[in-house]
Amino acid sequence: MSDVIRLKKLGKNYGSRRGLVDLDLSVTRGEVFGYLGPNGAGKSTTIRLLLDLIRPTSGRALVFGEEPRRHAVPLHRRIGYLAGDFVVNPRQRVDECLNFLADLRGGVPRVRITELAERLDLDLSAQIKTLSKGNRQKVGLVQAFMHRPELLILDEPTSGLDPLVQQTFLDLVREAKAGGQTTFMSSHIMSEVEAVADRVGIIRAGRLVACDTVAHLRASTLHEVEVTFTDAPPEAEIAALAGVTGLAVAGDTARFQLAGSPDGLIRLLAGHRVAALRATTPDLEQLFLAYYGTDDNAMEATRV
Known part of the structure; x- marks a missing residue:
């Protein structure tokens, strides 16, 4: 299986603070990869580097074998992205927003948008500024999945969603996998990652401290x-x-x-x-705590 994502000694510094330290990681085609860590661990930094929203201090990031810095536009066509801080025009209706984003991607069948909205219980006629955080998150999910991208990059995808909608989201990830799509999913919600991930990476203070299947991680604890x-x-x-x-x-x-x-x-x-x-x-949360613990010195280790 070919690598969809390949990171080689990837590093990112924010002044005197290290956001990522020598990150080596690969995600293969058709895999669901769960990327775990608390806020500030480096999850969003990794994703922004993959999308060329920020540039690395050291190392390389390859997506579909190409460097995001040189091939951002064609790579973005193949990616569905949900940001951790998803924001769109609050004055638009939901259907106007999604149709606009679909047209930017070269067109998405309206029946696909309607189907996803119905499954997520999203009112397409509502004005975005009237939506709750959970319903705005549903808009983000629809725009990420609607064009059936080869790679889904999802940053805290279930933030604000109620448990029933979280289950629908997990079904969408399983269906994407069955269709050959690859998913890179950042989260600190252990149960959702455990439900769908083929492998899990645990990041601590910018360093990858574990990367394996849940079963193998359990065997070592x-x-x-x-x-x-x-x-x-x-x-x-x-x-x-x-x-x-x-x-x-x-x-x-x-x-x-x-x-x-x-x-x-x-x-x-x-x-x-x-x-x-x-x-x-141990469940995934216990595994995570075993690697992360309560060691406050971890963040200090990232300072130069």
């Missing part, structure tokens, strides 16, 4: 395990297992964290009588 035995727990045997930390025994119950394969634990438990077993698999 700690699992919370609780085992209740019918007899006294084999404390020494559990403590000797590879990957076990934080062992605490209370009565007939042992609680601990397990990293890596559970094979050794399963073999140990097979030799004992177990009354109950609970192992908690």
Whole structure:
């Protein structure tokens, strides 16, 4: 599969502050890539570099094998973009705005616009200045998806949307993937990324700290395990297992964290009588926190 996005040692400085640091990343054709991080981590900076809205301090960004700086206009024709701060003319009606944007793209069937608006429960006759934040976001989603672009670049796409519309958005991403489109989706909402992403990148203070499938990221993190035995727990045997930390025994119950394969634990438990077993698999939010944590020194690391 060919790379739709390829970043090579990409860096961006804002004066003495580093927005991105030596970012290496690739996104393949047809992939849904979730880009996670809190505000200020570098997500929007990455997207603006991809679109040539700002220029890199170092390194290269390639989209469809071309540099955005030299080929911005033809590349933009192949991209559907939703900005994190989507703004359009507030004096227009929704249909006027979308028809205008469609004409700028060389024309989009009006039935396509109507279909998307109906699915997102967007009133095409409303004036944009009367819309809530969530409904303005729906306008942004329609304009990003309406021309069926080869690449969707979405910056915090569900901001302000209610849960039902969020589900419709996820359906649109799945349909885009089924049609061969590529999606690069920046978000800090873990559940939506986990629902559709093939791979996840976690950015921390301008640096990519993890990039893998959710399943592989889970395999490399700690699992919370609780085992209740019918007899006294084999404390020494559990403590000797590879990957076990934080062992605490209370009565007939042992609680601990397990990293890596559970094979050794399963073999140990097979030799004992177990009354109950609970192992908690971390969700994407827990994985994110494991990489990001609450370390305030991360932002200081980006200062020159």
